[in-house]
Amino acid sequence: MNKDKLTCFALVGAPNCGKTVLFNGLTGSNAKVANYPGVTVERREGLFVDDPSVSIIDLPGTYSLRTTTLDEAVARDEILGKYGRKIDGIIAVADATNLRMTLRMVLELKMLGLPMVVSLNLIDVARSRGLTIDEKKLSELLGVPVLETVATRKEGIRGVKNAIANLPQNSAGIDSNQAAQLLESLDSNALYAQVEDILAQTVKTEMVMPKWHQRLDRLTLHPVWGFVLLLLVLLLVFQAVYSWSEPVMDFIEDFFANLGEWVATLMPEGILQDLILNGIIAGVGSVLVFVPQITILFAFILLLEDSGYLPRAAFLLDNLLSTSGLSGRAFIPLLSSFACAVPSVMSARTIQDPRERLVTIAIAPILTCSARLPVYALIIGAVIPDQTVWGIFNLQGLVLFGLYFIGVFSAGLVAYIMKRLARRKGSIRQFPLLMELPTFRLPNFRHIFSSLWDKVKAFLKRAGTVIFALSVILWALVTFPGAPEGAAGAAIDYSFAGMLGSLIQPIFAPLGFTWQMCIAMIPGIAAREVVVAALGTVYAVGASGSEEAIQNALVPIVHEQWGIPTALAFLAWYVYAPMCMATLAVIKREVNSMKKTLMIAGYLFVLAYIFSFVVYQISIRIF
Ligand SMILES: Nc1nc2c(ncn2[C@@H]2O[C@H](COP(=O)(O)OP(=O)(O)OP(=O)(O)O)[C@@H](O)[C@H]2O)c(=O)[nH]1
Ligand SMILES: [Mg+2]
Numbered sequence: 001m002n003k004d005k006l007t008c009f010a011l012v013g014a015p016n017c018g019k020t021v022l023f024n025g026l027t028g029s030n031a032k033v034a035n036y037p038g039v040t041v042e043r044r045e046g047l048f049v050d051d052p053s054v055s056i057i058d059l060p061g062t063y064s065l066r067t068t069t070l071d072e073a074v075a076r077d078e079i080l081g082k083y084g085r086k087i088d089g090i091i092a093v094a095d096a097t098n099l100r101m102t103l104r105m106v107l108e109l110k111m112l113g114l115p116m117v118v119s120l121n122l123i124d125v126a127r128s129r130g131l132t133i134d135e136k137k138l139s140e141l142l143g144v145p146v147l148e149t150v151a152t153r154k155e156g157i158r159g160v161k162n163a164i165a166n167l168p169q170n171s172a173g174i175d176s177n178q179a180a181q182l183l184e185s186l187d188s189n190a191l192y193a194q195v196e197d198i199l200a201q202t203v204k205t206e207m208v209m210p211k212w213h214q215r216l217d218r219l220t221l222h223p224v225w226g227f228v229l230l231l232l233v234l235l236l237v238f239q240a241v242y243s244w245s246e247p248v249m250d251f252i253e254d255f256f257a258n259l260g261e262w263v264a265t266l267m268p269e270g271i272l273q274d275l276i277l278n279g280i281i282a283g284v285g286s287v288l289v290f291v292p293q294i295t296i297l298f299a300f301i302l303l304l305e306d307s308g309y310l311p312r313a314a315f316l317l318d319n320l321l322s323t324s325g326l327s328g329r330a331f332i333p334l335l336s337s338f339a340c341a342v343p344s345v346m347s348a349r350t351i352q353d354p355r356e357r358l359v360t361i362a363i364a365p366i367l368t369c370s371a372r373l374p375v376y377a378l379i380i381g382a383v384i385p386d387q388t389v390w391g392i393f394n395l396q397g398l399v400l401f402g403l404y405f406i407g408v409f410s411a412g413l414v415a416y417i418m419k420r421l422a423r424r425k426g427s428i429r430q431f432p433l434l435m436e437l438p439t440f441r442l443p444n445f446r447h448i449f450s451s452l453w454d455k456v457k458a459f460l461k462r463a464g465t466v467i468f469a470l471s472v473i474l475w476a477l478v479t480f481p482g483a484p485e486g487a488a489g490a491a492i493d494y495s496f497a498g499m500l501g502s503l504i505q506p507i508f509a510p511l512g513f514t515w516q517m518c519i520a521m522i523p524g525i526a527a528r529e530v531v532v533a534a535l536g537t538v539y540a541v542g543a544s545g546s547e548e549a550i551q552n553a554l555v556p557i558v559h560e561q562w563g564i565p566t567a568l569a570f571l572a573w574y575v576y577a578p579m580c581m582a583t584l585a586v587i588k589r590e591v592n593s594m595k596k597t598l599m600i601a602g603y604l605f606v607l608a609y610i611f612s613f614v615v616y617q618i619s620i621r622i623f
Contacts, residue, residue: 283471286536325419372540
């Protein structure tokens, strides 16, 4: 269908009131949802399930149409039709637990004169806290349909769908200049008075927070115990990533070893067998082994996101972050970089101050993303003994925690240095952290399982596509051309990859990197976890017999061939290495400057080199 002919309805409302859950329900999409403000930062469009001639647009949350941050501006501009799309109507989502905050926006929207329905969402939470709202009266006062909904349980969605179907489909729209002027001329005091008046007539009882909620709030925001709790939570996550994943990882490893042996008995020796065994199984298998760890990490991130704990941690860290020139506002974008730097760089749009936003974007790639987990896990598995320390901690888990900590610490340090530089230029402005604290909620397990499955599926899909393809290409590069007749060295030395590796290796020799590592780092530019797959392929082909290659998983190879200093230097390299095309591309898009992007990539590269060099030089003297 021609896009211009679609009727467009936009979902508008305060942050964290459930717009995206509703959007997913109305369009059958699965956009990201989490329990903190500022999750959606870009517009997203989907077709209405009941009527494909209607398009629904999900927008970032905004408290008012007069806005300050980039993500909020997206919402306002969309409504005003500045993106060239006329909006035919508004689905306003109101947070029933916090009507005061939401109503002002609803009134502003009403002034624009667009057809509108109001979804009074989170009504389950409001009720459980003893709040009663007279929905009929509210609808009467606002002059638009108001429907109670529990978006997460799809309650009341039918009503919203019907109301949408009954909206006039081709409204005249609004004149964006006129609307902008109208918004400018609004009298805030009069609006507030109107909100209070509506509240007085519709809200019958006060909301009482349950005791457990108050206690949990006090604990999580406590200046000392709050930190202890945060530390314990993080420690638990890394311990779990290690200890809980072990049995499944062993199982997957065995599975690929058996698969390899089985394939070897099925096929005659030769080039095809070599491709399947050493190219595909060694490459893809060595990455798939990490699925359990990634799953556990994501499960924890999702749990933390859904419970309402994260923004409290942001408040706790506001002071600490401010010493480095950032505010608690940077916390959530930065936290999401533990999953991946790409959404993290995008969610920096919620930061008002442009400089703070740039700094946040610049340090996001230092924080350990989940694609680095396989690299860390491989090397830790090879050089750090699997011991219990102080009775409860797994040493490998502790080292992993340490690596994450180095990431966090370095990010803080870099931000601090950037702040000093900025101050010299006299351009620092700090906005206090003003963020709505969402209420704690029992995580919605259906949502967690389905999001988790989406993430795991995405990882598997990458293994089946990008990683598969790169493994095959790399296999070809390490296999051809074959060794000349009567050659003395190993065949791989004469291959294209061998030649390329020896060419690059001198640059990395001071860091103790072998040429195999240099080769593996090249496809790793596409995505960090590919490094592990590439190492799998390079070492499998390099091994003398295919039998040996199948049985030798990567861990013992690294253990025997690299030596501790090289392994540690490689770990150090990956703490900073800017080698991820997707991140650089999104940084380029968000900062909109090639120069800044190159500067960010450059400083990360230099840091990686220096840190790795220092680690190598120190450890060859120790080990
Ligand atoms: N109990 C309950 N939880 C809900 C309801 N609607 C949404 N949620 C939860 O509220 C949180 C926020 O939902 P989102 O859909 O991400 O909110 P949003 O309005 O899109 O937020 P932003 O994109 O940040 O503006 C999530 O944790 C949802 O699971 C509801 O009706 N009842
Ligand atoms: Mg959203």
